[in-house]
Amino acid sequence: MKKIEAIVRPERLEAVKEALGKFGIHGMTVSQVMGCGTQKGRTEVYRGHEYSINLLPKVKIEIVLRDQEVEKVIEVIAAAARTGQAGDGKIFVCPAENAVRVRTGEQGDAAV
Amino acid sequence: MKRFLFTGLFALFLSLIPGVAWAATATVDTGDTAWVLASTALVMLMTPGLALFYGGMVRKQNVLNTIMLSFIVLGLVSVQWVLCGYSLAFGPDQGHVIGGLSWLGLKGVGLEPNADYAGTIPHQAFMAFQLMFAIITVALISGAVVERMRFPAFLAFALLWTTLVYDPLAHWVWGVGGWLRNLGALDFAGGTVVHISSGVSALVAALVLGRRRGYGAEPMLPHNLPLTVLGAALLWFGWFGFNAGSALAANGLAASAFVVTNTAAAAAALSWVLAEWLHHGKPTVLGAASGCVAGLVAITPASGFVGPLPAVVIGLVAGVICYLAVAVLKPRLGYDDALDAFGVHGVGGTWGALATGLFASKAINAAGADGLFFGNPAQLGPQAVGVVATWVFAALATFVILKVVGLFTPLRAADEEETLGLDLTQHGEEAYRGLAL
Numbered sequence: 223m224k225k226i227e228a229i230v231r232p233e234r235l236e237a238v239k240e241a242l243g244k245f246g247i248h249g250m251t252v253s254q255v256m257g258c259g260t261q262k263g264r265t266e267v268y269r270g271h272e273y274s275i276n277l278l279p280k281v282k283i284e285i286v287l288r289d290q291e292v293e294k295v296i297e298v299i300a301a302a303a304r305t306g307q308a309g310d311g312k313i314f315v316c317p318a319e320n321a322v323r324v325r326t327g328e329q330g331d332a333a334v
Numbered sequence: 335m336k337r338f339l340f341t342g343l344f345a346l347f348l349s350l351i352p353g354v355a356w357a358a359t360a361t362v363d364t365g366d367t368a369w370v371l372a373s374t375a376l377v378m379l380m381t382p383g384l385a386l387f388y389g390g391m392v393r394k395q396n397v398l399n400t401i402m403l404s405f406i407v408l409g410l411v412s413v414q415w416v417l418c419g420y421s422l423a424f425g426p427d428q429g430h431v432i433g434g435l436s437w438l439g440l441k442g443v444g445l446e447p448n449a450d451y452a453g454t455i456p457h458q459a460f461m462a463f464q465l466m467f468a469i470i471t472v473a474l475i476s477g478a479v480v481e482r483m484r485f486p487a488f489l490a491f492a493l494l495w496t497t498l499v500y501d502p503l504a505h506w507v508w509g510v511g512g513w514l515r516n517l518g519a520l521d522f523a524g525g526t527v528v529h530i531s532s533g534v535s536a537l538v539a540a541l542v543l544g545r546r547r548g549y550g551a552e553p554m555l556p557h558n559l560p561l562t563v564l565g566a567a568l569l570w571f572g573w574f575g576f577n578a579g580s581a582l583a584a585n586g587l588a589a590s591a592f593v594v595t596n597t598a599a600a601a602a603a604l605s606w607v608l609a610e611w612l613h614h615g616k617p618t619v620l621g622a623a624s625g626c627v628a629g630l631v632a633i634t635p636a637s638g639f640v641g642p643l644p645a646v647v648i649g650l651v652a653g654v655i656c657y658l659a660v661a662v663l664k665p666r667l668g669y670d671d672a673l674d675a676f677g678v679h680g681v682g683g684t685w686g687a688l689a690t691g692l693f694a695s696k697a698i699n700a701a702g703a704d705g706l707f708f709g710n711p712a713q714l715g716p717q718a719v720g721v722v723a724t725w726v727f728a729a730l731a732t733f734v735i736l737k738v739v740g741l742f743t744p745l746r747a748a749d750e751e752e753t754l755g756l757d758l759t760q761h762g763e764e765a766y767r768g769l770a771l
Contacts, residue, residue: 267616
């Protein structure tokens, strides 16, 4: 099992969800997060004062998958989240030791 | 017989209602009274509008405290005004500097008109209208001290300031026998009394309190600009009561004040946005909201004395100079007037008071005076005296009041309280539960 953490633009969330749905992935955890990377923030102006905003709002999507699904899901998310501009986000893959379905007590791949 | 009996009983019933007794007298005009009461309600709405205007501009951990500083003043000054404030401001003159104490608790302030102030509306209607001005004036000052002033200290300051600064100033300018009124200084709806006094006091309060933790080193951004725009819109709306209501009658002067109020607000919104567009490359919504308020401030003293074209000039200039005050002057001098109460109200009010001496015309208001551009440069004299006197008095009195309050309770939140935010530490409440960012 693997856990995918995809950090993407908030405005691409719906496209990513739709693409994952077509691939048969419906379970996910989504959080609003702030982050910075190569996009390097932006400048905002309030009453004539300029502020550099380094942390930008992003969305983090967490999905736990069977090993064989990982590569394809990464492709699906990357394709749906991509705009081609700096700030499109990153996808991290982490090992997941186990999963437990709370309702039934199933564990491992059966619980994913 | 039955009809006769019914009519008689009805007449007896009417005679028992106090309102009907005064309505039967010839001096109260129902149209004037309706307009002034409606205006009173409009001006009342400005203070919660100000709360939203200010509330949207602070960081989210301080929005409730910022709103509270305006909202609690509605309670505090309403009671103070009835107990002593109205008497001190408008009561029988004492040495041309303050009203007497004979109207304490509104004793003698009844339902008959007081011809000295407004001959066609109940005296209590005039009192209530003036109350709303007293409320918003002290609330305006809070814009300079938000995000760091402790609530108990603000309460004490607000009570003392409104009693020791606002009430005497209102008497100087509007009270019968007040020395600025006798001097011929024109202030139709409170440019000096409301805006210069609150703006200058705000600057002094910002200096006495010191800058917020991290000011200049970390961004302190508005957390909800739609709230601010809603507040600005409510201010603009309520300002029609503020200025057009100051005619104290439903007449042509009220209509004129209404028109110039809207015109100046519109012109200043445009010029502020244009100034920042040229200066920083973007026309911002906050700029449009700030600009309209600057225009409303500037036209206030002049609103009963100038025509529409001078209103355009007053508004255009107000938008630019207030923008320069907050975008250029403030960073150069380094003071932390958090929400620019001085930059908008102090600077805009000063411009408006002087502009009244430039553009006033007896053709608009025969009870006023001509200004410089209408053949009477001498009018600039009393206007300047009013400005200087208000600056000096408000600044000194605010400094002393804050120092005295500081002897009894700390003015500033502790570092940890400021970091956590004043909503939690002063009120035990959160505006947006569960939002960490």
